[in-house]
Amino acid sequence: MSQLSVKHLLGIKDLNEQDIQLIFKTADNFKDVINRPIKKVPSLRDITIANLFFENSTRTKLSFELAEKRLSADTISFSASGSSISKGETLIDTVNNILAMKVDMIVMRHPNPGAGVFLSKHINSIIINAGDGAHEHxxxxxxxxxxxxxxxxxxxxxxxxxxxxxxxxxxxxxxxxxxxxxxxxxxxxxxxxxxxxxxxxxxxxxxxxxxxxxxxxxxxxxxxxxxxxxxxxxxxxxxxxxxxxxxxxxxxxxxxxxxxxxxxxxxxxxxxxxxxxxxxxxxxxxxxVENGVAIRMAVLYLLAGRADK
Amino acid sequence: MKPRKIVNEQEFQLTILRLCYQLIENHDNFNDTVIIGLQPRGSFLAKRITEELKKITGNLNIPCGLLDVTFYRDDFRRRDDVLIPQSTEIDFIIENKNVILIDDVLFTGRTIRSGLDAMLDFGRPKLVELLVFIDRRYSRHLPIQPTYVGKTVDTVTEERVKVSWKETDGEDAVYLFTSKEN
Incomplete structure (x- = not known):
């Protein structure tokens, strides 16, 4: 088996054991990569990823950003404070506006449980849940x-x-x-x-x-x-x-x-x-923390690989 | 139709020996030379050649590494399945070294292109040469030519060449598959 059984990573509940082992196996390779003198590979060079953090984060946000950069993806980041969320825009509108700028993947942290699942039903993009309320991370x-x-x-x-x-x-x-x-x-x-x-x-x-x-x-x-x-x-x-x-x-x-x-x-x-x-x-x-970068690289790599389907 | 055997075991051994002697002509005692096999199947040839070179030259310290090119390929997101990487095992410095890049079959040249990119992430070699066991002529997509060739074969795109190895396939041989087989 050489691909994940899911299109998004919304929660561990949706994965099976093979998926997890595949992510681990891929992360082993990325761990080698991030310990080399040149810590970067060109795999995701034609992909743009939006990091939407509607809730505070240091480690996860940096780790995702670093993983994206190590894979040569273009990234845009967004925090809820200082955004149009405070002007009353809905989540779907916010994300659709970002997707209109030709973004391929969404990494999202949100205070509401199920925000990722909700988004995946209304948005045509790959979504990675970076923590949704007290639900999953x-x-x-x-x-x-x-x-x-x-x-x-x-x-x-x-x-x-x-x-x-x-x-x-x-x-x-x-x-x-x-x-x-x-x-x-x-x-x-x-x-x-x-x-x-x-x-x-x-x-x-x-x-x-x-x-x-x-x-x-x-x-x-x-x-x-x-x-x-x-x-x-x-x-x-x-x-x-x-x-x-x-x-x-x-x-x-x-x-x-x-x-x-x-x-x-x-x-x-x-x-x-x-x-x-x-x-x-x-x-x-x-x-x-170190493994976090390798794991996120693996998840991004495996999900992005099927983006055009 | 059964696949056609185009190199038998004896020819296989002779070819490997000949490639080794050609390498020795250019690299003398291998003090400044490293060998890198491309994963997955170039690694068998790289290991075999390194073993033979150690026997012939008496230099037991010829570095041999394995390089995985998955993350550098140009067909990511253009295939039905996601490519799963193999391990990269390069525990030596390639800066200012002569690198012999090894793969089993040279076809479109795209793997070698990825290999060159992947290798450059480990440093700037003085010189890079390419050794392949089988060179499929007239099928290149990129301007890439090998320095050392085991055997040249003329094939059409639908055909497939498989180098079989004792280590995994139980036999040293090269087979030519015509279209729609395997």
């Missing part, structure tokens, strides 16, 4: 799983715990889908108030005790508390949260085996994870 899940594969050789059979604000996290949902499709065991851990009610129907283990969760897992993915999405108070204080669900060096050293620490960023040092853990040899946080 597919490239983050792919790069997380890719980083686990890089560290352990394979994702299948690995035990991964996702700790923190599961309720508001698109990273958690995409990670659950991705890891399960690749055969990993997934556990979620966090306070009951930050746990979606029917989360166990996804086939994940649920644990509220961080120490038990960490002793069970091989990899811990520590999520940030998404204060910007929290409409009410879900826990008494950040200090209490960090006492119960924060990972520090003392806790890490007390575990029955060494575990790998991941974080999708941005880190709130001292809340979900302390500096000495984030910067320890167990952490692969910066590898995740």
């Amino acid at each position: 597919p490239t983050q899940a792919l790069l997380d799983a890719f980083s686990i594969r890089e560290k352990y050789g394979d994702v299948a059979g690995k035990k991964v715990v996702i700790v923190g604000d599961i309720l508001h996290s698109r990273v958690a949902l995409s990670n659950i889908f991705c890891l399960q499709k690749l055969g990993a065991e997934v556990m979620v851990c966090g306070p009951t108030t930050l746990m979606p009610r029917y989360i166990s129907s996804l086939g994940v283990k649920v644990e509220h005790d961080l120490v038990k969760a960490l002793n069970w897992c091989e990899v811990a993915n520590m999520l940030r508390i998404q204060l910007e999405r929290q409409d009410i108070k879900y826990f008494p204080s950040l200090r209490e949260y960090s006492m119960l669900y924060g990972l520090d060096k003392k806790l890490l050293d007390s575990l029955n085996k060494p575990i790998t620490i991941m974080h999708p960023g941005p880190i709130n040092r001292g809340v979900e994870i302390t500096s000495d853990v984030a910067d320890s040899e167990h952490s692969i946080i910066l590898n995740q």
Whole structure:
């Protein structure tokens, strides 16, 4: 099989295992490319990509832009602040206007869940979801799983715990889908108030005790508390949260085996994870960032390859 | 119709040896020369030639790399399927070196064009030569000519030439397929 089963990348839910493996295999090659003296290949030189970020982003936006540039694509970027969105233009109008300028692909982050799916039904272009509300963040899940594969050789059979604000996290949902499709065991851990009610129907283990969760897992993915999405108070204080669900060096050293620490960023040092853990040899946080560029190059390459169909 | 065998195993070995001696005439002890095989099928020839050269010259340090040209091809988005890359394995410097670029069959010249582009991303060589096992004459789309040729064959576009390798196909031989086969 040499192409993806999907036309857009809207969520991991739509992908099958072969798709994910194909993305990984292609990303292996792009990882070689970005570690060369000349980090650029001409594959997408006749493609124009619009990065539409209706919500703040540093890492994902830069990572996508870099991936596009490494593939020689032309890029235009757009942030919601300072745009005509504030003048009342609808999403479809905005995107159609951009497409009228002969743009081939859209990378979009949007605060509303399902924005990418909605757009794909009304727009004739390739859409890559760079995060839609609390729904999915597919490239983050792919790069997380890719980083686990890089560290352990394979994702299948690995035990991964996702700790923190599961309720508001698109990273958690995409990670659950991705890891399960690749055969990993997934556990979620966090306070009951930050746990979606029917989360166990996804086939994940649920644990509220961080120490038990960490002793069970091989990899811990520590999520940030998404204060910007929290409409009410879900826990008494950040200090209490960090006492119960924060990972520090003392806790890490007390575990029955060494575990790998991941974080999708941005880190709130001292809340979900302390500096000495984030910067320890167990952490692969910066590898995740590097792999993010390779994964996004692979996704762009594989989706662009069928653009004219 | 069955494919026609145009090079048998004995001729195959002789051709590889002849190509090696031709290379030695121009590159002496290979101290400033590197070999790069184009993925996927040029890599077999590159490895075979490097092994023979090591035996003949006694220089066991002849660098041999593999270059994947997928990202440099000119038919991206013009095919039904997306091209999936193979690995590139070049762990040496090509800056100021003599490079022998190797592929099994030279047809339109487009792969070699991609190969030249891909190779230049690894540095500026002093000299680049092209070695191919089979040169299909009169079918070039680009002004590209090989420096060393194993065998020249005259074919029409519908025909296909396949170099078969012991490593993957169980036999060293070259076959000519006429139209609509395989």
